Amino acid sequence: MSGDVLAVAEHRRGDLRPVSYELVSAGRELADATGGDLHVAVGGGDVETFADHLAVEGVDVVHTVAEGEEFNHDVCAAVTTALFESLAPTALLVPHSVNGLDYAPAVATRLSIPLVTDAVAIDYDDGVTAVRETYGSKVEATVEVETEPVALTIRGGEWPAAEGNGDPGIEPFDVDLDESALRSQVRGFEEVGTGDVDISEADFVVAVGRGIDDEENVDLAEELADALDATLAASRPVVDNGWLPKNRQVGQSGTVVTPDVYLALGISGAVQHVAGMKGSETIIAVNTDPDAPIFDVADYGVVGDLFEVVPELIERFG
């Protein structure tokens, strides 16, 4: 193996996504350990501009592929496979994003290489070792990959975003796409979940999760939010159940919030939720489970029953 690392950047509607720069940091770290170069690929849309933005410290080569405007997984899988075969790197890095999930498993299958997804740490010592979280982030599993090359998807927010000017070579990559192999067609995009309340603007957020148990109990959280002059938000299960509208959802697929105070009631702290609220200034969690991952990001916590604590709080602020 060359020791080289190939990382595939991601963009949406004209902008590189922040995870692309995190991918550069993860890729540089791995390439330093393997003794190879870091190749970054970007395809679709204004690749020249993307390549300029990706010319950050640590990148050796940016490969631009002028195919399509937006992400299409059939194109992305074909291009990534072709580039991988051309470069023969030791590792392929892809963001563990919705789009990453939409093509990385296909590429790994096509190339017959092992795939480790949602890595939160990567190490190399005569082989790739990755750390990933299981059982809803309650357990950390270290997985060693016995063969090379390997494909990895990396979790957003785990590596710092790369910055500083670099001077990579920019190399256009031509790929002969077999149009008959395209089985999907992207027809457009739609914003969802906007509404009367913008939770991203709130200074104080009271958020409820699965621990609220029942739709009727949402009233209790609403009452607390009123007493605190806070905005009521929710984690995914509450919205999935239709107990609160989509515009109240905090998380990776909902809204990212950064309030002064985030009070999480009955929220276990799934990684997708934490991604949307970890930037809050003060995080307070009330949960019956002392091992709930929410306590890993909280500043203050109560291991207890929200149905006992919340009425007391309402009384104090009401």
Next chain:
Amino acid sequence: MKVLVTVKEVASVADDFEIEELAIPETYLEYDLNEWDDYAVEAAVRIAEDRDEAVEVVAVTVGPERSEETIRRVLAKGVDRAIRVWDDRLAEAGVTDPTTTARLLAAVAEREDPDLVLSGVQASDDGYGATGVALAERLDVGWAAVVNDFDLGDGEVDVRRELEGGVEELTTVSLPAVLTIQTGINDPRYASLRGIRQAQKKEIAVRTLADLGLDPSILDSDLILREVAKPEADADPTIFEGGPTETAADLETVLRDAGVGAE
């Protein structure tokens, strides 16, 4: 038409659990149907209910005999029959990475020849999120990952994919296809008493590697589990102890210090 839905019995860990070497002892584990798969099952059953033509819904799982309890619940929700892939070699192999699972499921899918495969986006225990797309690629059919709505047409399916940050992508995929289903796409039903009774009569066929014509070498995973640990907390929160009155008083102090309740 035929809809194949992949389901998995997943384990969750108890509030207070121990780790023994590379495993969590059974006593700390609770088993249930994977949440994402519950939505996939509901979507599959609704296709059967909503379409004029006859639709057979078949569930496939990779799991030990214990998982039949979970599979019965799926049958009680309206799935017509189920296939469980297992044998002693699988039990011994331990870790199954998504590549292996996709191979096993593909062997079943090739025999069943479905028009549509629905799969959960990920399993809540190991969280790889890769099996559905790997399965599609192995079957050489189309796919879409993280689908939160779809409309099944003739020869194609219009899907909505839930991207990050409240944006949805609208995509059309040719059939046959594999869709990985996101939670919230529907409202999964509870099994009715009648459904539970009927489920007892439905078939759960067990398939071994040999039945599926698979070589045991496919179980030789390239991924070796080296360490299992409780993660070290990034934060070191101040935990308030005591009854609700005491803890609420402590929270009040923190909240007021942060400016909450100030006029």
